[in-house]
Amino acid sequence: MSDRALEIVQRSHTMTVRAEAWRDGELLAADIPVNDGSEDRDRSLAIPERVSLSVPVRDRGVTWDPGADPGHPLAAYGQQIRILYGVDVGGSWEWIDRGWFLITESGADGDTVSVTTQGLLTLIDEAKLVAPFQPSGTIVSTIRGLVEPALTVEFGGGLADRAVPVGMQWDDDRMAGLTEVLDAWAADAQVTTAGTLLVDAVTDGGPAVLSLTDGIGGTVMRWQGTTTRDGAFNVVVAQGEDEWGNQLQGVAYDTDSLSPYQYGGPFNPLPVPHVFQSPLMRTVAQCRQGAQSTLLRLRRTASRRLGVTMVPHPGLMTGDVVSVTGAGLVDAPCVIESLSLPYSPGEMSLAIRVL
Numbered sequence: 001m002s003d004r005a006l007e008i009v010q011r012s013h014t015m016t017v018r019a020e021a022w023r024d025g026e027l028l029a030a031d032i033p034v035n036d037g038s039e040d041r042d043r044s045l046a047i048p049e050r051v052s053l054s055v056p057v058r059d060r061g062v063t064w065d066p067g068a069d070p071g072h073p074l075a076a077y078g079q080q081i082r083i084l085y086g087v088d089v090g091g092s093w094e095w096i097d098r099g100w101f102l103i104t105e106s107g108a109d110g111d112t113v114s115v116t117t118q119g120l121l122t123l124i125d126e127a128k129l130v131a132p133f134q135p136s137g138t139i140v141s142t143i144r145g146l147v148e149p150a151l152t153v154e155f156g157g158g159l160a161d162r163a164v165p166v167g168m169q170w171d172d173d174r175m176a177g178l179t180e181v182l183d184a185w186a187a188d189a190q191v192t193t194a195g196t197l198l199v200d201a202v203t204d205g206g207p208a209v210l211s212l213t214d215g216i217g218g219t220v221m222r223w224q225g226t227t228t229r230d231g232a233f234n235v236v237v238a239q240g241e242d243e244w245g246n247q248l249q250g251v252a253y254d255t256d257s258l259s260p261y262q263y264g265g266p267f268n269p270l271p272v273p274h275v276f277q278s279p280l281m282r283t284v285a286q287c288r289q290g291a292q293s294t295l296l297r298l299r300r301t302a303s304r305r306l307g308v309t310m311v312p313h314p315g316l317m318t319g320d321v322v323s324v325t326g327a328g329l330v331d332a333p334c335v336i337e338s339l340s341l342p343y344s345p346g347e348m349s350l351a352i353r354v355l
Contacts, residue, residue, distance in 0.1 A: 005096070018084040046179075066106050210313065221327045232272065233261065
């Protein structure tokens with residue numbers, strides 16, 4: 001986003017949404033009329049993205065009811081929607097790319113066509129293995145074998161490739177195989193706005209992209225959620241094995257003073273472990289790295305969250321860091337764990353976690 005657009009979206013502004021429909025690399029519709037809709041992202045989910053659109057059945061002489069036509073722009077036969085969020089910057093539109101989404105369901109009801117889409121990882125989740133998958137190369141080639149050609153994979157510079165041990169096998173669940181590889185490699189995967197799958201090291205933090213203050217510009221903050229001990233832990237244990245079959249182990253303790261589950265704190269003075277195993281971890285160092293990254297990733301859902309409602313900001317994504325003043329916090333760095341962005345005038349909501 002330009003500096004001008006960044007300034008504008010932090011107060012009331014004029015917006016519009018442009019939706020394009022594509023199938024197999026072919027543009028089917030360049031300007032789908034969107035009456036309403038919303039975009040929801042939650043990085044604790046296997047498929048983090050979901051977009052819902054309301055489209056008129058007929059507009060400018062075009063019928064948007066997909067009916068039984070598999071080639072219709074809004075049909076659910078491989079059609080993908082690209083969403084662009086427009087901000088009025090002094091009489092012209094600046095378009096912010098929100099990414100690509102797979103149509104999973106569409107249909108007409110009265111004068112409206114309802115379209116439901118999900119993130120492109122849906123292609124991996126639904127594509128079960130029809131024969132056992134036995135990797136024989138490296139972690140990079142294994143991820144490519146599980147994901148491509150449905151999604152093109154890019155790898156960040158924070159990871160070092162290594163060999164996959166002989167004898168590994170996944171029978172049917174392609175997504176489970178991808179998740180195991182990522183956990184053992186201490187890696188995250190997310191679909192980019194360009195529609196590729198970016199795999200990089202698990203990180204938490206970074207420079208703040210926005211400052212939020214309770215009560216300023218209509219921003220409202222409150223602590224949210226319920227509390228439970230179900231599934232809680234203060235230690236992560238990662239178990240692997242070396243080339244001779246000996247079991248290895250790495251341990252990571254929750255030492256965060258802001259965590260309600262801090263090891264050695266009032267939650268429980270004894271270890272309450274979360275354990276996972278994978279033969280992809282071949283050394284104690286790899287087990288420790290896997291334990292630490294898993295602790296970091298699981299804390300995204302277990303930590304306290306602050307709910308924020310604000311003027312829609314189409315430049316924000318899950319994983320972004322914002323600086324927060326309010327609800328007892330002063331210039332506190334927080335990471336966005338989930339968001340809901342309206343595609344018509346309204347309020348945006350965030351769920352953020354204090355770092």
